[in-house]
Amino acid sequence: xxxxxxxxxxxxxxxxxxxxxxxxxxxxxxxxxxxxxxxxxxxxxxxxxxxxxxxxxxxxxxxxxxxxxxxxxxxxxxxxxxxxxxxxxxxxxxxxxxxxxxxxxxxxxxxxxxxxxxxxxxxxxxxxxxxxxxxxxxxxxxxxxxxxxxxxxxxxxxxxxxxxxxxxxxxxxxxxxxxxxxxxxxxxxxxxxxxxxxxxxxxxxxxxxxxxxxxxxxxxxxxxxxxxxxxxxxxxxxxxxxxxxxxxxxxxxxxxxxxxxxxxx
Amino acid sequence: xxxxxxxxxxxxxxxxxxxxxxxxxxxxxxxxxxxxxxxxxxxxxxxxxxxxxxxxxxxxxxxxxxxxxxxxxxxxxxxxxxxxxxxxxxxxxxxxxxxxxxxxxxxxxxxxxxxxxxxxxxxxxxxxxxxxxxxxxxxxxxxxxxxxxxxxxxxxxxxxxxxxxxxxxxxxxxxxxxxxxxxxxxxxxxxxxxxxxxxxxxxxxxxxxxxxxxxxxxxxxxxxxxxxxxxxxxxxxxxxxxxxxxxxxxxxxxxxxxxxxxxxxxxxxxxxxxxxxxxxxxxxxxxxxxxxxxxxxxxxxxxxxxxxxxxxxxxxxxxxxxxxxxxxxxxxxxxxxxxxxxxxxxxxx
Numbered sequence: 001x002x003x004x005x006x007x008x009x010x011x012x013x014x015x016x017x018x019x020x021x022x023x024x025x026x027x028x029x030x031x032x033x034x035x036x037x038x039x040x041x042x043x044x045x046x047x048x049x050x051x052x053x054x055x056x057x058x059x060x061x062x063x064x065x066x067x068x069x070x071x072x073x074x075x076x077x078x079x080x081x082x083x084x085x086x087x088x089x090x091x092x093x094x095x096x097x098x099x100x101x102x103x104x105x106x107x108x109x110x111x112x113x114x115x116x117x118x119x120x121x122x123x124x125x126x127x128x129x130x131x132x133x134x135x136x137x138x139x140x141x142x143x144x145x146x147x148x149x150x151x152x153x154x155x156x157x158x159x160x161x162x163x164x165x166x167x168x169x170x171x172x173x174x175x176x177x178x179x180x181x182x183x184x185x186x187x188x189x190x191x192x193x194x195x196x197x198x199x200x201x202x203x204x205x206x207x208x209x210x211x212x213x214x215x216x217x218x219x220x221x222x223x224x225x226x227x228x229x230x231x232x233x234x235x236x237x238x239x240x241x242x243x244x245x246x247x248x249x250x251x252x253x254x255x256x257x258x259x260x261x262x263x264x265x
Numbered sequence: 266x267x268x269x270x271x272x273x274x275x276x277x278x279x280x281x282x283x284x285x286x287x288x289x290x291x292x293x294x295x296x297x298x299x300x301x302x303x304x305x306x307x308x309x310x311x312x313x314x315x316x317x318x319x320x321x322x323x324x325x326x327x328x329x330x331x332x333x334x335x336x337x338x339x340x341x342x343x344x345x346x347x348x349x350x351x352x353x354x355x356x357x358x359x360x361x362x363x364x365x366x367x368x369x370x371x372x373x374x375x376x377x378x379x380x381x382x383x384x385x386x387x388x389x390x391x392x393x394x395x396x397x398x399x400x401x402x403x404x405x406x407x408x409x410x411x412x413x414x415x416x417x418x419x420x421x422x423x424x425x426x427x428x429x430x431x432x433x434x435x436x437x438x439x440x441x442x443x444x445x446x447x448x449x450x451x452x453x454x455x456x457x458x459x460x461x462x463x464x465x466x467x468x469x470x471x472x473x474x475x476x477x478x479x480x481x482x483x484x485x486x487x488x489x490x491x492x493x494x495x496x497x498x499x500x501x502x503x504x505x506x507x508x509x510x511x512x513x514x515x516x517x518x519x520x521x522x523x524x525x526x527x528x529x530x531x532x533x534x535x536x537x538x539x540x541x542x543x544x545x546x547x548x549x550x551x552x553x554x555x556x557x558x559x560x561x562x563x564x565x566x567x568x569x570x571x572x573x574x575x576x577x578x579x580x581x582x583x584x585x586x587x588x589x590x591x592x593x594x595x596x597x598x599x600x601x602x603x604x605x606x607x608x609x610x611x612x613x614x
Contacts, residue, residue, distance in 0.1 A: 042526070
């Protein structure tokens with residue numbers, strides 16, 4: 001992948017050496033990276049990819065930026081992540097699993113992990129511990145949220161990384177993008193939705209397709225979870241229904257425990 | 266102003282005459298969870314889609330005149346320079362068929378800020394100057410308080426205004442263009458009995474308003490009550506989701522974003538409508554946030570609508586359409602907020 005020399009306004013732009021890795025995940029986020037054929041060539045040309053199991057067979061350990069998908073559920077994964085951290089100048093967590101533990105962390109809710117393991121794997125011996133986000137093991141420089149990640153957002157982040165521009169995410173909730181898409185509010189249609197407290201940036205992907213938000217991108221800055229709980233109640237949804245969504249991707253940890261204790265009162 | 270009366274079955278002829286242009290009007294968007302009909306403005310391709318007897322639309326007309334996201338310009342990047350391309354994104358005249366008085370008044374208010382000031386906004390002006398507006402009389406809803414804001418009727422800013430007299434429409438003709446179109450319809454001058462009926466219909470409508478806001482001395486009261494506890498109470502409810510501003514027909518605040526394409530050969534400057542309720546609205550370079558608390562942000566939205574704009578233009582920026590309160594999941598409504606600031610009514614928060 002050594003396409004023509006890249007310049008930005010006449011200034012040569014260095015292609016960073018980039019590696020992609022996955023831990024416990026569905027690898028869907030990495031497949032998202034290969035989506036969007038219209039811009040795929042430009043995307044690949046911007047990077048010097050040295051390791052990407054989903055896309056190529058060559059492998060190298062000499063990289064500057066590591067994109068890591070998945071949560072950590074085994075000791076050897078934790079060790080491998082530490083090695084990646086030591087090699088990479090920039091470690092980017094991609095997707096809800098890497099950022100928050102993702103769907104995998106649902107199992108953490110069970111008090112008895114041995115029982116969970118037996119239910120899922122039967123008598124097959126397999127190592128598996130509580131699912132953790134990357135940031136629980138090593139420092140993470142950048143997080144790209146979503147289940148799956150949005151290719152357009154990755155493209156923006158990568159372009160800004162290459163150009164050395166600052167990288168910003170929306171601090172406001174999904175409602176902003178939902179309204180920008182002229183949707184009817186799903187609460188008005190009788191559906192629960194975490195849009196009012198979830199970080200935007202997905203272009204209200206699910207609500208625009210009439211599916212209430214499940215909070216895969218984690219909380220917006222200073223989300224008013226207490227008020228959303230009241231709104232859920234007013235619309236006939238229980239704490240349990242709200243918790244199902246809050247717990248699904250692992251981004252709302254502290255708010256989940258607050259809601260659970262409020263629910264017991 | 267000229268007046269004409271035409272039979273209701275002539276309306277489709279008016280539509281057909283105008284249909285060479287884009288037509289935007291109220292259309293059905295299904296029903297809500299209680300079975301109540303939902304309406305919104307959208308492009309219309311068939312006369313049957315036009316729902317002139319609509320209650321109110323979920324969103325305002327902003328989508329068409331002040332889009333939530335708009336490309337202001339694009340750049341072709343060269344070795345040591347760049348080429349800038351500007352497009353005002355207005356390609357064809359658009360007919361707005363069936364606007365209520367509040368929404369026409371909202372456009373008139375936006376004009377004062379976006380066209381009438383020292384630096385007019387050419388993107389807005391290009392769309393605004395390409396509009397043909399047909400107003401239509403409304404049925405006041407329980408949340409409408411336009412009467413309190415002085416925006417229940419409209420005196421300018423439209424081409425034609427229709428009032429339903431039962432089996433015919435009473436048309437106020439306000440432009441030469443509208444007069445030309447009307448001359449192709451079967452219409453006539455109204456009789457004296459129809460003058461009386463027109464006044465009677467408007468009076469009946471006036472009597473149907475149930476929602477009111479006391480605006481007496483409001484600019485001063487807002488200054489006096491700047492530290493009032495009620496702001497904190499509303500702030501605790503506020504989701505800081507910006508929905509009020511996004512459905513508002515007159516909120517025009519925005520942010521600008523510049524992005525370089527993946528190929529590094531092109532760049533785009535995009536305008537995003539923003540809301541003063543969003544957490545980083547008052548965040549400046551260096552990271553300081555002048556309004557980190559939601560009650561401060563909520564308060565300043567009221568100060569802009571009901572105080573700052575009044576002092577600048579001698580009228581409120583709010584047209585009393587009630588959309589913000591209808592869309593607010595936390596049930597924060599203008600009549601209740603203002604009543605609480607005035608120290609009236611129950612403790613709402």
